Amino acid sequence: MPATEIREQLGPHTYHRYLTVCLERSPYEKVLSLYFHRHRTTPRIPIEEFIDTGEFRDALNWPLYTDHSGTVMVDQIIRHEHLQAGLDALTARTGLPTLALPRAKAQFRPPGTGYRDLLTPAARKAVEEAYAAEFTYHGYTW
Numbered sequence: 001m002p003a004t005e006i007r008e009q010l011g012p013h014t015y016h017r018y019l020t021v022c023l024e025r026s027p028y029e030k031v032l033s034l035y036f037h038r039h040r041t042t043p044r045i046p047i048e049e050f051i052d053t054g055e056f057r058d059a060l061n062w063p064l065y066t067d068h069s070g071t072v073m074v075d076q077i078i079r080h081e082h083l084q085a086g087l088d089a090l091t092a093r094t095g096l097p098t099l100a101l102p103r104a105k106a107q108f109r110p111p112g113t114g115y116r117d118l119l120t121p122a123a124r125k126a127v128e129e130a131y132a133a134e135f136t137y138h139g140y141t142w
Helices: 003-010 027-038 047-052 055-059 080-094 121-130 132-138
Strands: 021-024 076-079
Touching: 021 080, 027 047, 027 055, 027 121, 047 055, 047 121, 055 121, 076 080, 121 132
Parallel strands: 021 076
Antiparallel strands: none
């Protein structure tokens, strides 16, 4: 549920009393992960076809944790590439027990399949355009 809807249902005063957290990941990685998750068996559709359908936009998180003007509405964004460290800091901050993360869904993406090897220039451009706000805010690069 987008943060805007949560704030609307709780009311601004109550919403701001909570510690709000979200997880973010490089758009290139999210798109590739989504591709392999939705197309688990071989032969898979070509990555270009996946991009052309627009389905790759389903991993767009920006509207979930920002308002309509693009203002971030959460207190903390944990980046996937530093997931365990981010969760450790969060549990220390909140006094919750440390979380040991499983490697869920890792089996869907073949080992060694990097986005630089699979995304064509056209696919890369489509991802960069669709996820422009995330690239800009988080500083993700190719």
